[in-house]
Amino acid sequence: MMLSAGVALTGLGALIGWEVYAAATRHTPVLVMARDVSVGQVLQLQDLRTVSMGMDPGVARFDASDKPMVIGKRAAVGLKSGTLLAPSQVTDQVIPGPGEVVVPLALKPSQLPARGLRPGDQVTITVAADAGAQREVLYHHGRVDRVSPIDADGFVVVDVIVPAADGPALARQAAAGKTALVLRSAVG
Numbered sequence: 001m002m003l004s005a006g007v008a009l010t011g012l013g014a015l016i017g018w019e020v021y022a023a024a025t026r027h028t029p030v031l032v033m034a035r036d037v038s039v040g041q042v043l044q045l046q047d048l049r050t051v052s053m054g055m056d057p058g059v060a061r062f063d064a065s066d067k068p069m070v071i072g073k074r075a076a077v078g079l080k081s082g083t084l085l086a087p088s089q090v091t092d093q094v095i096p097g098p099g100e101v102v103v104p105l106a107l108k109p110s111q112l113p114a115r116g117l118r119p120g121d122q123v124t125i126t127v128a129a130d131a132g133a134q135r136e137v138l139y140h141h142g143r144v145d146r147v148s149p150i151d152a153d154g155f156v157v158v159d160v161i162v163p164a165a166d167g168p169a170l171a172r173q174a175a176a177g178k179t180a181l182v183l184r185s186a187v188g
Contacts, residue, residue, distance in 0.1 A: 039119035
């Protein structure tokens with residue numbers, strides 16, 4: 001009797017050990033970024049790759065089988081190569097959205113934060129009055145859409161998303177070259 005109980009307990013221990021090992025080494029094919037993608041860009045096949053990872057079921061992710069559904073969506077945030085892709089990071093929303101416009105601001109590096117700007121950063125757009133005067137806030141709620149490299153004339157073009165009603169006035173001020181950006185809230 002003791003022998004059969006010992007054999008049964010040994011078998012049960014082995015079965016539990018096997019289940020723990022299998023759960024710890026079970027891998028799921030998931031989608032990760034194959035290259036960097038900026039906010040608003042449409043995801044393409046070459047932007048994604050599949051890897052097999054040990055995953056907790058509670059981790060938000062796209063399984064490899066979701067790839068056809070993900071292609072064609074837009075990046076809701078900046079996506080870095082090698083990172084796991086989660087549903088909250090993609091959207092069907094077109095940028096700019098309804099009631100929004102994109103205003104390009106050609107700025108000298110001294111009119112930008114030294115750390116630079118990234119898509120999704122929240123900025124305050126200020127307009128310089130006459131020489132020596134304090135800046136007045138023209139608009140409080142701009143969001144960076146894209147940032148160009150410095151061009152041959154020494155300017156960085158920052159596309160800022162603002163409400164459509166504010167776009168024309170901001171574009172006129174930007175054309176006068178008197179705007180600067182103040183970083184309010186950075187992404188990532």
